[in-house]
Amino acid sequence: MVSPEPGDPTPIVAAPTDIAPAGSLTPKPAHERTADEEAGAVDWDRIAALPEFKDLLHRKKRFIVPATIFFLLYYFALPALVGYARPFMQTRVGPVNLAYLFALSQFFMAWIIAALYVRAANIFDRDAKSILDDEEKG
Amino acid sequence: MSSTPLVFFLIFVAITLVITYWAARRSSGASAYFAANRRITAWQNGVAVAGDYMSAASFLGIAGMIAFQGYDGFMYSVGFLVAYLAVLLIVAEPLRNIGKYTMADVLAFRLNPRPVRAMASLSTLTVSTFYMIAQMVGAGVLVSTLLKGSGITYAEAVGGVGALMIVYVVFGGMLATTWVQIIKAILLMIGTFLLSVMVLAHFHFDLGEFFKAVGHVSFREKTGLMVTKDFLQPGLRYKPPWGALDLMSLGLALVFGTAGLPHILVRFYTVPDAKTARISVVWAMVLIGVFYIMTTCLGFGAATIVGPDFIKLNGGNNMSAPLLAKALGGDIFFAFISAIAFATILAVVAGLTISASTSFAHDIYTNVIHHGRERKAGEEVTVARLTAFVVGAISIALAIALGPAANVAFLVGLAFAVAASANLPVIVLSLFWKRFTTTGAVMGLGVGLLASLALIIISPSIMTIDKEGVAASARHLIQHTPYFPLENPGIVSIPLGFLAAFLGSLITREPKAEARFPELQVRANTGLGAEKAGVA
Numbered sequence: 001m002v003s004p005e006p007g008d009p010t011p012i013v014a015a016p017t018d019i020a021p022a023g024s025l026t027p028k029p030a031h032e033r034t035a036d037e038e039a040g041a042v043d044w045d046r047i048a049a050l051p052e053f054k055d056l057l058h059r060k061k062r063f064i065v066p067a068t069i070f071f072l073l074y075y076f077a078l079p080a081l082v083g084y085a086r087p088f089m090q091t092r093v094g095p096v097n098l099a100y101l102f103a104l105s106q107f108f109m110a111w112i113i114a115a116l117y118v119r120a121a122n123i124f125d126r127d128a129k130s131i132l133d134d135e136e137k138g
Numbered sequence: 139m140s141s142t143p144l145v146f147f148l149i150f151v152a153i154t155l156v157i158t159y160w161a162a163r164r165s166s167g168a169s170a171y172f173a174a175n176r177r178i179t180a181w182q183n184g185v186a187v188a189g190d191y192m193s194a195a196s197f198l199g200i201a202g203m204i205a206f207q208g209y210d211g212f213m214y215s216v217g218f219l220v221a222y223l224a225v226l227l228i229v230a231e232p233l234r235n236i237g238k239y240t241m242a243d244v245l246a247f248r249l250n251p252r253p254v255r256a257m258a259s260l261s262t263l264t265v266s267t268f269y270m271i272a273q274m275v276g277a278g279v280l281v282s283t284l285l286k287g288s289g290i291t292y293a294e295a296v297g298g299v300g301a302l303m304i305v306y307v308v309f310g311g312m313l314a315t316t317w318v319q320i321i322k323a324i325l326l327m328i329g330t331f332l333l334s335v336m337v338l339a340h341f342h343f344d345l346g347e348f349f350k351a352v353g354h355v356s357f358r359e360k361t362g363l364m365v366t367k368d369f370l371q372p373g374l375r376y377k378p379p380w381g382a383l384d385l386m387s388l389g390l391a392l393v394f395g396t397a398g399l400p401h402i403l404v405r406f407y408t409v410p411d412a413k414t415a416r417i418s419v420v421w422a423m424v425l426i427g428v429f430y431i432m433t434t435c436l437g438f439g440a441a442t443i444v445g446p447d448f449i450k451l452n453g454g455n456n457m458s459a460p461l462l463a464k465a466l467g468g469d470i471f472f473a474f475i476s477a478i479a480f481a482t483i484l485a486v487v488a489g490l491t492i493s494a495s496t497s498f499a500h501d502i503y504t505n506v507i508h509h510g511r512e513r514k515a516g517e518e519v520t521v522a523r524l525t526a527f528v529v530g531a532i533s534i535a536l537a538i539a540l541g542p543a544a545n546v547a548f549l550v551g552l553a554f555a556v557a558a559s560a561n562l563p564v565i566v567l568s569l570f571w572k573r574f575t576t577t578g579a580v581m582g583l584g585v586g587l588l589a590s591l592a593l594i595i596i597s598p599s600i601m602t603i604d605k606e607g608v609a610a611s612a613r614h615l616i617q618h619t620p621y622f623p624l625e626n627p628g629i630v631s632i633p634l635g636f637l638a639a640f641l642g643s644l645i646t647r648e649p650k651a652e653a654r655f656p657e658l659q660v661r662a663n664t665g666l667g668a669e670k671a672g673v674a
Contacts, residue, residue: 042666048656057663064227071227072393075220079213079389082372083382090371095349099209099372106216107427110223114420117227125413128664 047135056127063120067113074109078102142469144290146477150325151302154318154484158306161314167672171311171519172239172496175672178316178408184421186316187405189323191218191396191422192429193269193486194276195550197326198479200430201462202455204437206446208355208369210376211437213385215430217392222426224397224562226419231412232569232662233403238669240493241403241561242501245568248651248658250576252506254564257583259501261560262400264587265553266494267533269401270487272549274299274537276456277483280476283453293538299484300534306488307495307526311519312408315488322478322485327429329478333459334432336466337439352438357446369441380623388551391628395554398561401493410671436462487533495525548599551626555594559631560586563639569662572655574639575648582639589634593627596620 047053081089082099089099169175178186196218203211237243242258274296281295306314341348349370356366367374376385396402406415440449440458444465449458460479464472499522504512512518564582567574594600601620604613624630661667 042660044657044660047660047664047666053660053663057659060663068224068227071220071223075217075393076386076389078216079382079385082209082213083376083385086373095346097370100212100370103209103212103216104431106220107431110220110423111427113223114226114423118416118420121413121416124663132664132666 042135047131050131052127052131052134056124056131059127060124063117067117071109071113075106078106142473143476143480146473147480150321150477150481153321154302154306154314157317157321158310158314161310161317164313167516168239168518169669169672170313171522172492172500173404173407173669174312174316176408176410176669177671180409180414180417181421182316182320183405183409183414183418185323185425186319186408187402187418187422188425188429189319189326189485190401190405190489191426192323192326192482193550194273194280194479194483196429196433197330197482198276198280198456198459199550200433201436201440201459202449202457203375204369204433205440205444205449205458206455207375208352208367208438208441209372210374210385212434213372213388214392215433217389218396219423219427219430221393221396222419222423224393225402226416226423228569229397229403229565230406230415230419233565234406234409234412234415235662235665235668236658237407239404239407239500240497241398241400241565242497242505245564245579246505248568248574248654249579249648251510253576254579254583255501256506257580258561258564259497259506261556261583261587262497262501263494264591265400265556265561266490266497266529268549268556269553270490270494270529270533271536271540272553273483273487273490274533275540277480277487278537278541279456280479280483283457292541296537297534299480299487300530300537302484303487303491304527304530307491307530308523312404312492315485315492316405316408318485318488322481323425325478326482327425329463329475330429330432330436332471333439333463333466333475334435337435337443337462340439340443340466348438348442351442355441355446369438383629384624384626387624387626387629389628390632391551391554391558391626393558394562394628394632395556395558398557398565399553400497400557400561401489404493404496407669411668412665439466491526491529494529495522498522498525498529548594548625551599552590552594555590555627555631556587558586558628559590559635560584563632563635567636567639567643569658571643572652573643575643575646575651577646578639578641578643581642582635585638586631586635589631590627593622593631596622597625597627598623599625 081102089097089102091098093101164170200211200214203214205211233241233244236247240258241262242255245254245258277299278292278296281290281292306318310318338345338348341351352370353368354366355369356364359365373381376382406418409415409418436459440462444458444461446455449455449461452461460472460476463475467474499518503521504510504518560583563586564579567582568579595616598614598620600614601616601618602614603617603619622630
């Protein structure tokens with residue numbers, strides 16, 4: 001006999017050893033929930049309105065937007081310079097020319113931005129996890 | 139010698155068939171069939187993404203383009219890698235967190251599912267089919283030049299590739315397809331690396347000597363005149379007045395198209411979570427970057443060591459890499475590189491087939507026709523298997539009907555243009571713009587698809603008046619002065635796709651879609667409620 005609250009007029013009658021207590025007192029752990037049970041379980045709008053979440057979005061935006069603008073500008077500078085400033089791009093540098101070096105630098109630009117993003121994203125992951133952990137605890 | 143490539147290729151086929159048998163015994167259920175149970179690890183998926191991406195068009199096509207047009211060919215290599223920044227920063231993680239099996243899942247999350255799924259699937263099937271026909275014809279051409287004398291005809295080769303691809307996809311699903319990609323990508327990297335080292339060894343590992351040779355490549359022009367050109371100079375392919383604009387347009391299609399290629403996007407559903415998806419993109423970027431830097435050695439090596447004139451007489455520019463292998467490593471190495479080229483085509487075709495059949499089964503059959511409910515368990519997988527069979531049969535038939543002489547190089551460019559103009563705008567807007575509506579998505583997909591198709595048809599890729607004496611294989615489909623001056627429609631069709639999606643959203647209001655935007659943001663950025671990996 002388990003009574004959740006003193007004075008409850010309809011106490012839940014079930015043995016504490018029951019595998020699935022009639023009318024569960026504690027929520028099922030996440031891995032036992034079916035998709036249907038999960039459907040209404042999360043208050044998305046409330047999480048979206050949390051200051052921590054808004055801050056996370058803001059910081060993500062502050063990395064991703066400039067990074068995207070930078071890589072697009074850097075990349076499109078190549079066809080633009082090669083197309084419209086050909087004599088300049090044909091300047092010899094050692095055994096090669098400026099056009100080839102600039103093209104080659106694009107590879108390193110891509111790798112460096114990817115590495116910086118992975119580093120930043122690890123912090124985003126940690127913050128997202130702490131928001132979810134707080135939710136779990138209530 | 140003519141049967142040696144066949145021996146290498148048969149070894150590859152035998153290994154991949156064993157994998158397919160293993161995968162077929164393990165996989166049951168939709169998540170296993172469509173997404174390999176979401177248990178592919180980061181490095182595995184990264185190698186598989188690279189494998190899906192480095193198609194015959196890259197390995198044979200780019201090497202050939204650099205061998206014939208020097209620096210301008212290398213511009214493709216640059217775009218192919220930089221494009222992955224868009225995948226990494228914008229698309230991969232939200233896609234994994236929100237979707238289930240296809241690109242359309244992301245759109246259908248907030249919008250009216252039936253119209254957007256129907257349009258997105260149409261676009262997916264268009265991109266996959268164009269891409270696939272190009273690969274199949276490529277396989278046929280390769281066979282008719284490589285295996286001369288082995289008694290294998292073009293039709294038999296295309297049929298063989300098609301049949302194998304059907305076996306992988308129908309029986310092995312995503313798990314087998316993934317491992318076929320991984321093995322092929324590793325072989326391709328080894329082959330390209332060995333070939334690059336041999337090229338550099340030819341020049342005594344002296345970069346100065348190598349680039350000096352690149353600066354003086356002699357070949358016979360169409361007029362019959364011998365000329366010597368500096369292959370490091372830009373402008374051999376993209377000439378004034380439209381060359382510069384065409385380069386920009388090509389860059390746009392590559393950078394925005396990659397993040398909209400359905401067969402690349404579905405790969406991110408095969409990993410356990412968004413973080414693994416992110417790391418797998420980085421793995422792919424390392425492999426793809428190294429590969430495309432090595433294309434310099436391959437292309438310039440073919441130009442300097444073999445020479446454009448010799449390549450032209452021995453199978454054309456697509457044969458540049460195999461011919462370079464023959465010149466440097468003899469018949470056995472030639473056979474090895476040729477077998478890798480076959481394996482490449484086979485694996486890419488399998489990847490395209492599974493993404494096309496997943497989209498048909500999941501988007502059109504289950505969600506559009508049957509309103510999102512399977513009538514009986516496992517129906518979706520059965521439909522996907524049947525679709526894979528049909529898709530395979532149709533591409534075999536089309537590739538055989540077109541014949542080995544078909545000029546299909548523009549098909550891959552078209553696939554990128556459609557992906558960039560139709561798919562990417564609606565993916566980005568549905569992820570980041572609250573006011574995005576169903577009408578906007580349908581208009582964006584429709585206009586992007588039609589604009590890129592129409593512009594390609596009236597572009598110099600299809601419409602050109604050929605001079606007297608041009609071989610039948612090189613003749614353009616429509617003998618007329620092109621109405622649109624650029625080869626790549628991206629610079630016009632991508633803004634059109636965005637504009638249509640934007641205007642379509644402005645003329646309608648969809649409160650239901652706006653109300654679900656906070657949920658999309660939470661899911662996309664925390665992974666809460668995302669599809670989980672299955673048990674082993």
